Amino acid sequence: MEMHRALANGRGPTRRAALAGALASVAAGAAGRAAAYSGEGLEILAAPTGASISLARVVEAGGLAAAAPGATLRPWRDPDELRAGIVSGKTQLFSTPTHVPANLANRGLPIRLLCLLGAGHLYVVTADERVASFKDLAGKPVLGFFRKDMPDLVFRACAKMEGLDPDKDIQLSYVQSGMEAAQFLAAGKAATAILSEPPATAAIVMAARQDRILRRAISLQDVWSRHRHSHGVPMVGVAVRAGVFDQAPGLLAALRDGLPQAKDWALANPGEAGALAEKALQMRAPIFEKALPFMNLDIRSARAAKADLVDFYETIVAVSPDALAGRVPPDDFFLEL
Incomplete structure (x- = not known):
């Protein structure tokens, strides 16, 4: 239901290894392979997260029809599917957690980050009336998901910013997905959990029933912004294969014009956006509609957001050195929308 489940199945290091292994093999075996895309029939793979709604709207509204005739969009569900699309050359453009294209670029694949789609959608959701800040989590059990990956890394970084050691000061435990954590929380099997959107909204709705x-x-976006002096958490973006805009010269302009309009449309029309999310991203429309105000949709050029992205990458690498193959990607990774 959200992007993190889509990256791989399993827990902790096994899941990280699956992602790194599946995608790094692209760089090892296919980095120099000629792209199959020829300017028509562009297949866009969308991370199944709410922030992909802007990209889905551009396609649905025909914003790419002239620049990329026959363009389609569908959500990707696991790294093997994304890998297959990249290796075949069919996947020239995809929405993704921002650490994925950075990892690929650092492993030698000609992948670039075009823009951001969102400024973070992670929250600490709780039934405990005493919890209002990170210091209130000290000594308490907190349920997370996807250990050592994006949600966990952001939470751990925020905890350290707030003066807590997440391994010593917080009783962290993990389940496999955000929706599993949401179900535990809604059923009263956990008091506090780290959740993304829309699972955070789903948990609140299920519990109310x-x-x-x-x-x-706690909004992790607010904590991050306060300490890092940034505009939210640059977690979700659009990545492209280098050279795609040479094959479809009008595509960049179509995205530049279409994505901000699509974001504004979604925020102004939550009911219609929910219906599109159900159709294009396989999300439940009512939950998406309720979650939309908490998704922090934000369209920014990767080049314009470079300072925030570099700080984000450096902070994540400090928490987990292997998260981006150990380093910030080079300057040409950050494109201008």
Whole structure:
């Protein structure tokens, strides 16, 4: 239901190894392979996260029809699917957690980051009325998901910014996905959890049906912004294969014009956006509509957001050195929209 589940199945290092292994093999065996794309029939793979709604709207509204005739969009569900698209050359453009294209670029694949789609969608959701800040999590059990990957890394970085050691000061445990964590929280099997959107909204709605009250006690975006002096957490973006705009010269302009308009449309028309999310991204429309105000949709050029992205990458690498193959990607990784 959200992007992190889509990256791989499994837990912790196994899941990280699956992602790194599946995608790094692209760089090892296919980095120099000629792209199959010829300017028509562009297949866009979308990370199944709410921030992909802007990209889905551009395609649905025909914004790419002239620049990329026959362009289609569908959500990717696991790294093997993304890998297959990249290796075949069919996948020239995709939405993704921003650490994925950085990892690929650092491993030698000609992948670039075009723009951001969102400024973070992670929250600490709780039934505990005493929790209002990170210091209130000290000594308490907190349920997370996808250990040592994006949600966990951002939470750990925020905890350290707030003066806590996440391994010593917080009783962290993990389940496999955001929706599993949401279900545990809604059922009263956990008091506090780290959740992305829309699972955070799903948990609140499910709990309400059982007369239980859950709330978003901490926005990780707010914590990050306060300490890093940034505009949210640059977690979700659009990546492209180098050279795609040479094959479809009008595509860049179409995205430059279309994505901001699509974001504004989604925010102004939550019901229609929910219906599109269900159709294009396989999300439940009512939950998407309720979650939309908390998704922090944000269209920014990767070049314009470079300072935030570099700081984000450096912070993540400090928490987990292997997260981006150990370094920030080179300057030409950050494109201008």
